[in-house]
Every structure is written in structure tokens, then in C-alpha cells.
Amino acid sequence: MLRDAVRSLAEAKIAPYAAAVDEEARFPREALEALVANDLHAVHVPEEYGGSGADALATVIVIEEVARVCASSSLIPAVNKLGSLPVILSGSEELKKKYMAPLAKGDGMFSYCLSEPDAGSDAAGMKTKAVRDGDFYVLNGVKRWITNAGESEYYTVMAVTDPEKRSKGISAFVVEKSDEGVSFGAPEKKLGIKGSPTREVYLDNVRIPADRMIGEEGTGFATAMKTLDHTRITIAAQALGIAQGALDYAKGYVKERKQFGKPIADFQGIQFMLADMAMKISAARALTYQAAAASQRGDADLTYQGAAAKCFASDVAMEVTTDAVQLLGGYGYTRDYPVERMMRDAKITQIYEGTNQVQRIVMARNLP
Numbered sequence: 323m324l325r326d327a328v329r330s331l332a333e334a335k336i337a338p339y340a341a342a343v344d345e346e347a348r349f350p351r352e353a354l355e356a357l358v359a360n361d362l363h364a365v366h367v368p369e370e371y372g373g374s375g376a377d378a379l380a381t382v383i384v385i386e387e388v389a390r391v392c393a394s395s396s397l398i399p400a401v402n403k404l405g406s407l408p409v410i411l412s413g414s415e416e417l418k419k420k421y422m423a424p425l426a427k428g429d430g431m432f433s434y435c436l437s438e439p440d441a442g443s444d445a446a447g448m449k450t451k452a453v454r455d456g457d458f459y460v461l462n463g464v465k466r467w468i469t470n471a472g473e474s475e476y477y478t479v480m481a482v483t484d485p486e487k488r489s490k491g492i493s494a495f496v497v498e499k500s501d502e503g504v505s506f507g508a509p510e511k512k513l514g515i516k517g518s519p520t521r522e523v524y525l526d527n528v529r530i531p532a533d534r535m536i537g538e539e540g541t542g543f544a545t546a547m548k549t550l551d552h553t554r555i556t557i558a559a560q561a562l563g564i565a566q567g568a569l570d571y572a573k574g575y576v577k578e579r580k581q582f583g584k585p586i587a588d589f590q591g592i593q594f595m596l597a598d599m600a601m602k603i604s605a606a607r608a609l610t611y612q613a614a615a616a617s618q619r620g621d622a623d624l625t626y627q628g629a630a631a632k633c634f635a636s637d638v639a640m641e642v643t644t645d646a647v648q649l650l651g652g653y654g655y656t657r658d659y660p661v662e663r664m665m666r667d668a669k670i671t672q673i674y675e676g677t678n679q680v681q682r683i684v685m686a687r688n689l690p
């Protein structure tokens with residue numbers, strides 16, 4: 323029922339704008355409005371904090387169905403989870419009450435600020451600092467590649483509180499867009515997910531109350547990594563949705579397109595490609611849903627499962643979307659058809675929330 327409801331909404335209210343959002347590289351405002359109106363923008367927020375209390379699998383299904391028509395728009399529910407999960411996992415009751423209610427109501431989105439210009443895969447090498455000053459912390463630094471920066475009201479920011487201790491000297495904070503000293507860089511000009519703004523976040527002497535710290539001092543990096551264990555599964559869901567969208571489009575096209583006097587769907591070479599695409603998507607979906615169940619239960623092997631699902635589903639999305647372009651021939655290579663956008667959008671799923679090389683390192687360290 324959830325899938326049917328999200329699919330109908332996505333096809334009616336999000337899909338019609340997907341090409342324009344990509345072409346104009348603009349935030350998918352229509353999608354945000356439709357998602358908020360239907361309580362689908364941050365479904366993971368627990369009921370006790372005013373949310374819908376969707377479990378990890380339901381959240382995955384929402385993201386998958388939105389991504390099937392518009393990958394940029396699927397980053398609204400996905401990044402709301404990524405940005406706010408540190409608070410849900412490790413924040414005080416006061417922080418949860420204060421920030422989850424506006425998120426659930428649709429009054430403010432959440433972003434996640436881990437990466438920096440010189441700290442990507444090696445995120446613990448970050449330089450942003452938070453220095454205690456009485457009942458306050460003062461933050462200085464630059465966060466890079468921040469999804470929905472400028473659009474979000476709230477930012478989970480990881481910063482160094484003790485430079486001697488490397489990852490154990492990193493703490494997490496909630497920073498608000500309206501805090502003095504917060505500003506944003508120009509939107510990055512990207513290959514895909516052009517509707518999702520990616521900007522730098524500048525923190526220039528941002529003075530925030532000490533109770534905005536998420537958990538204890540020095541636990542921020544552990545919280546950031548624990549968050550990714552759960553949210554990599556949402557990137558797997560995004561990848562899965564993109565791949566399914568490409569397969570669905572190609573399936574229809576091959577029945578219409580005629581060459582050599584018959585629909586190209588009649589050629590076995592085409593049929594085998596479609597069979598392989600469907601098979602890979604089925605495998606990615608099984609892995610993703612299994613990981614979502616592990617996330618919900620808090621299984622001991624979640625780190626492995628999240629990395630495996632993200633890595634596998636994103637590689638499948640890249641293969642399937644590339645094959646979809648192939649199935650449409652020259653037409654697939656143009657912006658008159660949606661599969662080239664899907665191919666460009668798929669690429670990011672192999673890069674963010676840890677590149678697929680990093681996922682393989684994570685899996686190797688946590689073999690089941």
C-alpha cells in the first residue's frame with residue numbers, strides 16, 4: 323500500500339518536473355511541497371517526536387519510489403534522515419524534542435556536514451574546530467559537498483574538539499542556518515542530481531550553546547559512522563529506484579521502436595539485456611531490504627550489510643542505466659528521453675556516503 327501510494331504521488335506530482343529540475347539545475351520545490359503535504363519528506367522521525375515513525379524498510383520504499391522518477395527529489399527524504407539520525411541516535415531528549423518536531427512538520431530540513439575540502443574518504447582528517455567558551459562552543463571551518471545546504475534549516479556538523487585524539491577528538495553539533503557566522507558557497511555544477519543543491523558551508527566564529535552538542539564530547543565521529551551504517555541503505559534505495567526507473571522506461575521503448583520490420587523487443591539480444599537488468603535489480607532489492615531489516619533490528623553485522631547494499635545497488639544502478647541508454651540507441655543519448663539523466667544521476671550513488679572503494683574497505687574489515 324505504501325509503495326502504491328508513493329508511486330502514484332511521485333508519478334503525478336514529481337515526475338512531471340524531473341526533466342526541468344535537471345535542465346535548470348534548480349531545487350525541486352514542487353517535490354518538497356508534495357512530499358510535505360503527504361507526510362513523506364521525513365518518514366523516519368519517531369512518533370514520540372511528532373513523526374510518522376516509519377521503520378527502515380518503509381523509509382527505503384519511499385526513497386526508492388521517489389528516485390524511480392527523480393533522483394534529486396529522493397534526496398529530500400534521504401538527507402532528512404542522514405542529517406537528523408545523529409540526533410535520534412545520540413542526542414539528548416531536549417535536542418530530539420527541539421529539532422525533530424519542526425523536521426516532522428516540514429518546517430525545516432536537516433543536512434549532514436562531515437566532508438571537507440581536504441577530508442573526504444579520510445573524514446577523520448577534518449580541520450573544522452569547535453572551541454569551548456563557557457556555556458558555548460565557537461565553530462570555525464569549511465564543510466564541503468553538503469547536500470541541500472542553503473535549503474536546510476538545520477545542520478549536523480562534525481568538528482574537532484581535541485586535535486590530539488584524531489577521530490576520538492571529534493564532536494557533533496546542531497547548527498542552525500540562522501546562527502550568526504553561517505554562510506554558503508555557490509552551488510556546485512554537477513554531472514547529475516542537478517536538482518539537489520550541493521554547496522560549501524562556511525562556519526565563521528559560529529557561537530552556539532553548549533547543549534547543542536550531540537552526545538558527549540569526543541563521540542561525534544562514532545555517531546557519524548553509526549549514522550552512515552543506517553543511511554547507506556537509503557542510498558542503496560535511491561540507486562535501486564533510479565535503476566528501476568530506467569528499466570521501466572526501456573521496457574516500454576523496445577516494444578514501440580521498430581527496426582528490420584519488427585519491434586526491437588523481438589530480438590533475443592535485446593531480451594537478454596532486459597533479463598540481465600531485471601535480474602541485477604532483483605538482487606540489489608533483496609540485499610537492500612535485507613539491510614533495512616538489519617538496520618531496524620540493530621543487527622551486529624549492520625556495518626557490513628549497509629556497505630554491501632550501498633555498493634552493490636549503486637554498481638547495479640550504473641550498469642542498468644548505461645544499458646538503458648544503449649537500448650534506446652541514439653535517442654537514449656539525448657535529453658529528449660529520461661534515461662541519460664538517470665545514467666548521470668546513478669553515478670553519484672557510487673561516490674557519496676563513502677565511495678564504493680571505501681565500502682569495500684568497510685566490508686573487508688567487517689566480513690560476516
Ligand SMILES: Cc1cc2nc3c(=O)[nH]c(=O)nc-3n(C[C@H](O)[C@H](O)[C@H](O)COP(=O)(O)OP(=O)(O)OC[C@H]3O[C@@H](n4cnc5c(N)ncnc54)[C@H](O)[C@@H]3O)c2cc1C
Nearest residue numbers: 434435436437442443467468469520673674675676677679
Ligand atoms: C553531490 C555530492 C553530494 C554530497 N553530499 C554530502 C553531504 O551531504 N555531506 C557530506 O558530509 N558529504 C557529502 N558528499 C561528500 C562525499 O561523501 C565525498 O565526496 C566522498 O566521501 C569522497 O570523498 P572525496 O570526494 O574527497 O574523494 P577522495 O577521498 O579524495 O577520493 C578520491 C578517490 O580515491 C579513492 N580512495 C580514497 N581513499 C582510498 C583508499 N584508502 N583505498 C582505495 N581508494 C581510495 C576514492 O574511492 C576515490 O575514487 C557529497 C559529495 C557529492 C559529490
